[in-house]
Amino acid sequence: MNPLEERIIEEGIVLPGDILKVDKFINHMIDPELFVKLADEFYERFKNKEIDKILTLEVSGIGIAFACGLKFKKPVLFAKKTVSKTLGSDVYTSQVYSFTKKINYDIMVAKEFLQKGERVLIIDDFLANGKAIEGLVDLCNQAGAKVQGIGILIEKDFQPGGKKIREEGFQLESLAIIEKFENGKVVFKESIS
Amino acid sequence: MNPLEERIIEEGIVLPGDILKVDKFINHMIDPELFVKLADEFYERFKNKEIDKILTLEVSGIGIAFACGLKFKKPVLFAKKTVSKTLGSDVYTSQVYSFTKKINYDIMVAKEFLQKGERVLIIDDFLANGKAIEGLVDLCNQAGAKVQGIGILIEKDFQPGGKKIREEGFQLESLAIIEKFENGKVVFKESIS
Numbered sequence: 001m002n003p004l005e006e007r008i009i010e011e012g013i014v015l016p017g018d019i020l021k022v023d024k025f026i027n028h029m030i031d032p033e034l035f036v037k038l039a040d041e042f043y044e045r046f047k048n049k050e051i052d053k054i055l056t057l058e059v060s061g062i063g064i065a066f067a068c069g070l071k072f073k074k075p076v077l078f079a080k081k082t083v084s085k086t087l088g089s090d091v092y093t094s095q096v097y098s099f100t101k102k103i104n105y106d107i108m109v110a111k112e113f114l115q116k117g118e119r120v121l122i123i124d125d126f127l128a129n130g131k132a133i134e135g136l137v138d139l140c141n142q143a144g145a146k147v148q149g150i151g152i153l154i155e156k157d158f159q160p161g162g163k164k165i166r167e168e169g170f171q172l173e174s175l176a177i178i179e180k181f182e183n184g185k186v187v188f189k190e191s192i193s
Numbered sequence: 194m195n196p197l198e199e200r201i202i203e204e205g206i207v208l209p210g211d212i213l214k215v216d217k218f219i220n221h222m223i224d225p226e227l228f229v230k231l232a233d234e235f236y237e238r239f240k241n242k243e244i245d246k247i248l249t250l251e252v253s254g255i256g257i258a259f260a261c262g263l264k265f266k267k268p269v270l271f272a273k274k275t276v277s278k279t280l281g282s283d284v285y286t287s288q289v290y291s292f293t294k295k296i297n298y299d300i301m302v303a304k305e306f307l308q309k310g311e312r313v314l315i316i317d318d319f320l321a322n323g324k325a326i327e328g329l330v331d332l333c334n335q336a337g338a339k340v341q342g343i344g345i346l347i348e349k350d351f352q353p354g355g356k357k358i359r360e361e362g363f364q365l366e367s368l369a370i371i372e373k374f375e376n377g378k379v380v381f382k383e384s385i386s
Contacts, residue, residue: 075223
């Protein structure tokens with residue numbers, strides 16, 4: 001098992017509804033040194049691609065995207081879910097459906113920060129139905145930026161997002177792929193390292 | 194001028210209503226290498242204090258708090274503004290008034306992640322009226338945790354938050370202190386390094 005899988009086994013909690021609670025090291029409290037190791041692993045998997053910028057989505061993608069920005073020595077752009085006085089109106093917008101909350105919400109990036117021809121690595125914490133990732137890809141398409149790869153911490157293999165994104169031809173790398181939950185335990189699809 | 198002040202002069206934009214737009218390197222796009230330098234500066238200022246945990250508030254505090262977590266080699270806890278299925282109900286809650294949005298909102302941390310006796314360094318991006326910082330201090334007080342210091346990227350000296358927090362006896366360190374905005378330009382209170 002790799003360090004992320006080990007930590008999930010040690011500290012992840014399976015909640016009803018196939019929800020994996022990883023609040024202790026990803027979604028509420030963050031272990032920065034773990035994230036640096038995981039960014040190193042993303043670097044190994046994407047080092048043959050030219051990357052100009054890391055793109056993620058607020059809130060819980062920011063920590064791992066920051067660690068990747070450090071490793072790749074590139075700026076980190078986080079798409080926003082709410083308008084603000086500083087964001088302005090000159091933005092690309094994509095609508096994302098949340099299966100968890102059963103609502104549509106908009107994600108936005110300022111046009112000035114996502115340029116035509118830029119080579120983007122998308123990073124996020126979870127991949128399940130893939131709607132947030134599709135929204136980030138859509139923002140890149142609107143800008144004429146090129147998605148060079150997609151890096152995910154935890155993918156739920158029993159939900160359709162990963163398969164769809166791979167079929168579209170993207171290099172999708174997930175550091176922990178969950179095949180199923182069984183009796184409150186996590187079963188990984190395969191050991192990665 | 195220190196690296197943060199230099200960057201504010203180069204890339205910050207003063208908007209009507211005394212709003213400083215730093216979306217290019219703090220609030221929307223992040224420069225990870227700048228944040229590492231700023232975390233080094235926070236470390237210099239707080240290295241005599243015992244720190245067990247970095248506490249910040251989602252969203253835009255997460256990047257700099259992460260950089261501090263790396264430098265101090267401690268976990269980063271970010272207070273949440275919205276409830277979620279994984280957060281649960283066993284939380285400390287504090288109400289914060291937003292002068293920008295003219296609304297009250299709740300900030301929350303899970304009780305299991307903020308323990309009695311823990312020594313906390315609070316980190317955030319902006320300090321103006323100080324309501325968010327007061328909320329974070331309140332969460333620590335509820336938990337019986339001890340606030341060892343407060344580190345801020347940009348403080349607006351012409352708004353009352355900083356003075357009040359210093360009068361309460363906290364070690365408050367702001368890396369860029371803005372005295373005023375004048376003809377669309379930023380005037381710093383003093384050069385720090």
